[in-house]
Amino acid sequence: xxxxxxxxxxxxxxxxxxxxxxxxxxxxFISSALQPTIDAxxxxxxxxxxxxxxxxxxxxxxxxxxxxxxxxxEYEEKVSAVLxxxxxxxxxxxxxxxxxxxxxxxxxSRKAEDKMFPVYTxxxxxxxxxxxxxxxxxxxxxxxxxxxxxxxxxxxxxxAFDHVGETPGLGAEMVKHKFRKQFYQQSLFDAQGQYDFRVxxxxxxxxxxxxxxxxxxATLTTDGIHDMxxxxxxxxxxxLSN
Amino acid sequence: MSDVNAKKLxxxxxxxxxxxxxxxxxxxxxxxxxxxxxxxLVMGVAVIMVTAFANLTVSLLRNYIPSRIRMIVQLVxxxxxxxxxxxxxxxxxxxxxxxxxxxVGLIITNCILMGRLEAxxxxxxxxxxxxxxxxxGLGYGLILLIVGVIRELFGxxxxxxxxxxxxxxxxxxxxxxxxxxxxGFFNDFFHNGLxxxxxxxxxxxxxxxxxxxxxxxxxxxxx
Numbered sequence: 001x002x003x004x005x006x007x008x009x010x011x012x013x014x015x016x017x018x019x020x021x022x023x024x025x026x027x028x029f030i031s032s033a034l035q036p037t038i039d040a041x042x043x044x045x046x047x048x049x050x051x052x053x054x055x056x057x058x059x060x061x062x063x064x065x066x067x068x069x070x071x072x073x074e075y076e077e078k079v080s081a082v083l084x085x086x087x088x089x090x091x092x093x094x095x096x097x098x099x100x101x102x103x104x105x106x107x108x109s110r111k112a113e114d115k116m117f118p119v120y121t122x123x124x125x126x127x128x129x130x131x132x133x134x135x136x137x138x139x140x141x142x143x144x145x146x147x148x149x150x151x152x153x154x155x156x157x158x159x160a161f162d163h164v165g166e167t168p169g170l171g172a173e174m175v176k177h178k179f180r181k182q183f184y185q186q187s188l189f190d191a192q193g194q195y196d197f198r199v200x201x202x203x204x205x206x207x208x209x210x211x212x213x214x215x216x217x218a219t220l221t222t223d224g225i226h227d228m229x230x231x232x233x234x235x236x237x238x239x240l241s242n
Numbered sequence: 243m244s245d246v247n248a249k250k251l252x253x254x255x256x257x258x259x260x261x262x263x264x265x266x267x268x269x270x271x272x273x274x275x276x277x278x279x280x281x282x283l284v285m286g287v288a289v290i291m292v293t294a295f296a297n298l299t300v301s302l303l304r305n306y307i308p309s310r311i312r313m314i315v316q317l318v319x320x321x322x323x324x325x326x327x328x329x330x331x332x333x334x335x336x337x338x339x340x341x342x343x344x345x346v347g348l349i350i351t352n353c354i355l356m357g358r359l360e361a362x363x364x365x366x367x368x369x370x371x372x373x374x375x376x377x378x379g380l381g382y383g384l385i386l387l388i389v390g391v392i393r394e395l396f397g398x399x400x401x402x403x404x405x406x407x408x409x410x411x412x413x414x415x416x417x418x419x420x421x422x423x424x425x426g427f428f429n430d431f432f433h434n435g436l437x438x439x440x441x442x443x444x445x446x447x448x449x450x451x452x453x454x455x456x457x458x459x460x461x462x463x464x465x
Contacts, residue, residue, distance in 0.1 A: 012308040019315065023322050030326065034333040041336035165344070168277045169398050169438030217435040 044068060047075040049160040053148035054079075054122045054129050056158030056184050059177035078124055079131075083116045088238035091116055105135050117235050122148070129157050132236055136228030139220040141165035143174070147232055149188070153240045159183045161225070171221030182212045188233065193241070195233045199226035251373040255381035261354045262385040263451045264461055268354040272386055273443040275345045279402045282390030284338055285345060286383025288331075290376055292323045292349055293358060297375030299323075300363040307364075316359045317350075324349045354378055389446050397437030 005011060048071050057065055083092035083099065092099075095118055104115055120131035128151040135144045141164035148157040159180050166172040173179055190196035198211040199222055205213040214222030233240070261267050268289075275285045299319050300307070307315050328346045331339035339346065349355070358378050363371040395401055436442050455461045 006308045037333040
């Protein structure tokens with residue numbers, strides 16, 4: 001059919017070379033053209049989670065209130081971020097673009113004492129809410145989220161969770177309002193100021209209602225969430241007791 | 243190209259030549275992504291796009307592809323299209339791309355694609371190949387949808403959750419449709435782990451294949 005001998009080595013190599021140039025070039029072009037949109041989506045998603053934790057809206061309000069325009073104006077007007085060190089002192093007045101929370105947390109070569117942690121502050125009139133970023137391990141993959149504490153730095157204002165690959169219907173239920181609302185208004189510390197907050201295995205929540213009932217059928221995800229909250233207490237203990 | 247032929251190309255893969263239940267291709271992702279109707283639908287659409295355009299591209303190039311590297315060329319075409327789908331999802335439907343996570347990328351390894359490229363697109367003209375791609379994508383999506391309906395309904399007690407049409411039927415989360423709370427049964431509906439996990443798809447898929455073959459004995463021993 002074709003004029004060339006399509007089985008010759010030269011033709012095969014030439015075909016490969018042209019194919020690689022066309023495919024690689026167009027993918028690189030499309031990828032870089034779409035990258036700003038993708039970055040904006042990721043940033044919007046992150047801001048949405050921060051505000052979800054801060055505002056702790058009722059379930060039917062969440063998708064209505066948290067529109068793109070609202071999230072961006074509210075975040076830019078009322079949320080500020082600082083970096084604190086392990087001693088709880090503010091190191092940077094804003095989060096530098098080079099700071100990568102995930103990298104910082106996963107860095108095993110440095111101890112928590114040498115790391116820096118982000119703290120988001122939400123100011124609305126006299127109301128002040130502190131937001132702490134969390135990262136941990138679920139059953140299959142990374143889980144993360146934001147923990148918002150009231151100005152007493154103990155009572156939980158709200159939480160927002162996200163995950164990479166938890167089982168849909170089981171571990172992935174962690175993002176649902178039904179699970180998150182259990183955290184609201186609970187205190188992380190007991191009367192003596194000791195850390196006292198548990199995410200229990202599903203159905204094991206004690207009668208007094210202190211703590212959170214875990215996800216049914218997702219014990220390891222539940223444990224991951226518990227550890228993630230505990231890690232906030234470990235990393236920010238000096239900041240929280242200030 | 244007659245109309246009869248075009249119709250056959252589109253409808254055959256829905257039943258008598260279904261890529262999943264008859265050709266038994268692409269089972270892996272059919273097990274994994276059929277947990278909810280919404281995911282099944284999106285995955286179905288993504289696969290239809292990729293099979294159709296991969297078939298079209300390979301068919302257009304079929305006389306120029308060196309036969310020794312034809313598999314590599316097919317794989318590059320598939321990978322290119324899947325990467326495109328994944329990039330566009332990330333840019334224009336971020337929530338969805340997050341939910342489907344790795345599964346979109348795994349379309350690359352879906353055997354339906356390679357199977358159709360080898361068996362059809364390399365030997366047929368572009369238009370029939372394009373239709374064959376759409377037909378096989380539809381056949382795949384149909385099975386995903388059936389399994390997704392069964393798994394979502396009996397797993398989480400809802401249908402189409404996450405879309406404007408979403409309904410929750412059972413349990414205390416039931417807000418729409420029939421609220422069984424009133425009647426005092428299904429109050430204690432817990433998510434059914436067996437149905438929620440991909441394992442249940444094996445049973446459901448097996449039963450579907452059984453039903454199809456007992457209705458049409460000619461299919462027995464084809465694959």
